[in-house]
Amino acid sequence: MQSLIGYLNSAWAHLVDVLQLTSPYRYIVTAIDILFVILIIVYIGKIIKRTRAGKIVKGILMMAVVYLIAKLANMVILTFLLDKFLSLGIILLIVVFQPELRNIFEKLGRSKVVDVFDIDDNILVKHAISEVTKAVEIMSMKQIGALIVFERDTKVSEVLKEGIPLNAKVTSELIQNIFMPRTPLHDGAIVISGSEILAAKCILPLASEVSVPKNVGTRHRAAVGITEISDALVVVVSEETGTISIAEGGKLTRDLTPDGLRELLDKKLDRTKNRNVIKNIVKK
Numbered sequence: 001m002q003s004l005i006g007y008l009n010s011a012w013a014h015l016v017d018v019l020q021l022t023s024p025y026r027y028i029v030t031a032i033d034i035l036f037v038i039l040i041i042v043y044i045g046k047i048i049k050r051t052r053a054g055k056i057v058k059g060i061l062m063m064a065v066v067y068l069i070a071k072l073a074n075m076v077i078l079t080f081l082l083d084k085f086l087s088l089g090i091i092l093l094i095v096v097f098q099p100e101l102r103n104i105f106e107k108l109g110r111s112k113v114v115d116v117f118d119i120d121d122n123i124l125v126k127h128a129i130s131e132v133t134k135a136v137e138i139m140s141m142k143q144i145g146a147l148i149v150f151e152r153d154t155k156v157s158e159v160l161k162e163g164i165p166l167n168a169k170v171t172s173e174l175i176q177n178i179f180m181p182r183t184p185l186h187d188g189a190i191v192i193s194g195s196e197i198l199a200a201k202c203i204l205p206l207a208s209e210v211s212v213p214k215n216v217g218t219r220h221r222a223a224v225g226i227t228e229i230s231d232a233l234v235v236v237v238s239e240e241t242g243t244i245s246i247a248e249g250g251k252l253t254r255d256l257t258p259d260g261l262r263e264l265l266d267k268k269l270d271r272t273k274n275r276n277v278i279k280n281i282v283k284k
Contacts, residue, residue: 063085159191163199178190206218220238243255
């Protein structure tokens with residue numbers, strides 16, 4: 001215990017020396033410095049959390065904690081192995097997750113100063129929901145099949161790679177035009193993030209026949225399939241019956257009315273509310 005206290009005292013003395021905490025002015029500057037570092041870490045953490053790198057980063061952080069404990073306990077072999085692993089792990093992360101890192105810097109470059117820390121854009125999301133609901137209602141009446149993926153915390157990068165990039169504002173007219181039969185983009189799904197259509201003609205992984213009703217088609221299986229591997233919310237319009245359905249967490253809710261769909265999307269995509277609120281709204 002005394003060795004631990006001695007180590008902490010030594011570390012604190014070294015930190016004071018490095019930060020040059022010799023005056024009130026230096027304390028203020030250091031506090032501002034630490035605040036900026038925390039904000040940057042939070043910002044990058046929010047982005048990483050939405051990608052496939054999130055779980056791997058958590059694993060590396062756990063290894064770092066074990067490394068710290070091993071170092072304090074003077075476990076020579078374990079410290080040596082973890083030291084080498086963590087050194088190589090950082091390089092490996094940079095190589096493997098190069099696309100995600102590029103997206104972080106691209107988003108930072110596109111953002112306005114007020115948007116850097118993801119200030120609420122719930123108004124734009126609500127407008128997108130309104131446009132999607134309007135399009136779905138019309139396509140349901142005309143029995144035009146549609147598959148609309150709302151990307152949430154988990155990014156669906158692999159799905160986007162297979163689609164045609166659009167990066168267009170969500171509008172009812174555009175959605176209807178995309179899913180119009182015999183048009184170049186009508187096959188597959190569109191992916192929406194916030195208030196933007198990222199891509200069209202995206203191919204989704206299919207759910208197993210066991211996890212979906214036997215009387216549904218490929219669109220519904222694809223809708224359930226993507227929600228089994230991500231937290232995406234998927235709206236489906238049946239080409240055969242015009243029925244409106246929604247998939248989430250590997251489950252399918254069918255026979256929604258346009259008003260029910262709008263209410264459900266408002267609840268589940270509202271960034272100011274708890275995303276875990278679940279309420280089934282089906283046509284009576």
